[in-house]
Amino acid sequence: MTLKELAAVIGAEVAGGDPSVQISSVGTLEDAGPGEVTFLSNARYVRLLESTRASAVIVAPQIRSDRVALLRTPDPYYAFAQAVVKLHGYRRHPHEGIHPAAHVDPAATVGERTVLYPGVYVGPRARIGRDCILYPNVVVYDDCVLGDRVTIHANCSIGHDGFGFATHREKGRPAVHHKIPQVGNVVIEDDVELGAGCAVDRATLGSTVIGRGTKFSNLISIGHGARIGPHGLLVGLVGIAGSTTIGHHVTLAGQVGIAGHLEIGDGVTVGAQSGVINDVPDGSTLVGSPAMPASQARRVYTVFQQLPELLERIRRLEQQVTELSSDAAGGDPGARAGDDTV
Numbered sequence: 001m002t003l004k005e006l007a008a009v010i011g012a013e014v015a016g017g018d019p020s021v022q023i024s025s026v027g028t029l030e031d032a033g034p035g036e037v038t039f040l041s042n043a044r045y046v047r048l049l050e051s052t053r054a055s056a057v058i059v060a061p062q063i064r065s066d067r068v069a070l071l072r073t074p075d076p077y078y079a080f081a082q083a084v085v086k087l088h089g090y091r092r093h094p095h096e097g098i099h100p101a102a103h104v105d106p107a108a109t110v111g112e113r114t115v116l117y118p119g120v121y122v123g124p125r126a127r128i129g130r131d132c133i134l135y136p137n138v139v140v141y142d143d144c145v146l147g148d149r150v151t152i153h154a155n156c157s158i159g160h161d162g163f164g165f166a167t168h169r170e171k172g173r174p175a176v177h178h179k180i181p182q183v184g185n186v187v188i189e190d191d192v193e194l195g196a197g198c199a200v201d202r203a204t205l206g207s208t209v210i211g212r213g214t215k216f217s218n219l220i221s222i223g224h225g226a227r228i229g230p231h232g233l234l235v236g237l238v239g240i241a242g243s244t245t246i247g248h249h250v251t252l253a254g255q256v257g258i259a260g261h262l263e264i265g266d267g268v269t270v271g272a273q274s275g276v277i278n279d280v281p282d283g284s285t286l287v288g289s290p291a292m293p294a295s296q297a298r299r300v301y302t303v304f305q306q307l308p309e310l311l312e313r314i315r316r317l318e319q320q321v322t323e324l325s326s327d328a329a330g331g332d333p334g335a336r337a338g339d340d341t342v
Contacts, residue, residue, distance in 0.1 A: 001086075003056050006037065007071050009086050010079040012058060017069020021055050026084050029054070037071070037087075039080035058083065093117075093133070102134075111148065123159070129190070141202060147190035147212070154196045159186040162201035162208075162224020162242060180204060182224060189213075189230070195220070201242070211248065223260060235272075247282065257289075 001009075004019035024035045029045055032038040032054035039058040040046065049057060049065045056069040058076045073079040093115050101118035104110055108122045111130035119137040122128060126140045129148035134140070138152045141159030152158070164180035184203025189212035194200075198216050201208055201224035208222060211230035220234050223242030228234075233251045240246070241260030250264060253272040258264065263279045270276060271287035271294070280286060285294040292300065303310070 003037075003069060003071070006056075006083060006086070010058070010071065010073065010082040012071035012073040012079055014056075015070040015072055016065070017056060021069070023055060023087070025087055026080070027054060029057070037080075037083055039076050039083075041077040041080075105142075108140075117154075126159075135196075141186075143185040144202065145185065145187045147188060147192070149191045150188055151193040153194060153198075153218075156194050156196070156198045156200075158188065158200050159202040160199065162204055164204050164224060184208065184225070186210075192216075195236070198222075201226075204242075217254075229266070 001023055002019065003014060003017065003021050003023055006023050007014045022035060023037050027033065027036040027038050029038050029040065029048040029052045032052060034053065034055055036054050037056045037058065038052060038054040040049065040063065041060070046063070049068060052068060054068065056071055057065070058071045058073060058079050060076055061072045061074065063070060063072070071079070096115065098104060098110065098116045099118045099120070102116040102120040104116070104122040105124045105126070107124040108126040108128070110116070110122065110128045111132065113130055114128055114132040116122070116134050117136045120134045121139045123140060123142035123144070125143045126145070128134070128140065128146045129150065131148055132146055132150045134152045135154040137155045139157045140146065144159035161182040164182055165177040166180055167175050167177050169175040182202050182204050184206045186200050186202050187207045188200075188210045191213045192210050192215070194216040195218035197218050198220045200210065200222045203225040206225065208225055209227045210222070211228050211232065213231040214228055214234070215232070216234045217236040219237050221239045222228065223240055223244070225243040226240050227245045228240070229246050229248040229250065231249045232246060235252060235254040237255045238252045240258045243260050244258055244262045244264065246264045247266035247268065249267050251269045252258070253270060253274070255273045256270045256276070258276040262276065264276070265280055265282035265284065267283045268280050269285045270291060273289060274287055274291040275289035276286065276291045286292060287294050288297045288300065
């Protein structure tokens, strides 16, 4: 399509360049060439506008350039996503419906237009909604429920037993971990997408819930009875312990760990590698391990980086105090005799 036609599709304004130039694909700022469109949403890459060979760049309204055509829009990243869909479309599946190499229990239900890849297992009484995609080797255990338009990438496990054991010690014998039957299930609501290798425990009682519109990256572990609110973003290697409740529109960056039985409020953001061990109020931004408010963490980590110098200063001050005390005790006879005259 022409640049002008693409601008109309993504809701952008053409600034500079030839609106009739043909656009056939998308690319990165560094690699895109003639006939391709790219985007700029992070100010640190503005310098690349001077070297990109793309025919056009999708940018925010305040960005200017005299050498490349711009498509100005308030949300460049979203506009770029629309461009990718229009120019490339979504992945085309090699087959429709349930592949012969998938196994669906006769007591399970699979909705219309759902695609199950080879190696998928759907257990007894499981229910899968319409327009879902389950990639190779996804396992959905018995009684679990997937809503409509759910995408589960390869090697995910939905509804395996949660980590439930009762440790009991009888007199004179070592403690033994006794397994607790996990009689709940997992409910994944509409429009959820799980990356590869994710694991969602079934609840001991009731349901483990992944709220509508939530998106997982890869290798995420959700403990039994946890409840993830709508429209969350969980980045790779996040771990959430059992019975924790997460609010709506929560972002958990890579390798965040959240302890069990906590309440994480709405609109919370937790920075990478943070460890959350307490409840978190709505709208908070946390970083660090243990996780703390970002404003406090900045002060803490500033001091943390100066610890060697601060330790050396303390040692010098201690030495000075010791020397002063020694001088006072050794050089003043009145001090030795307890004389308090000045």
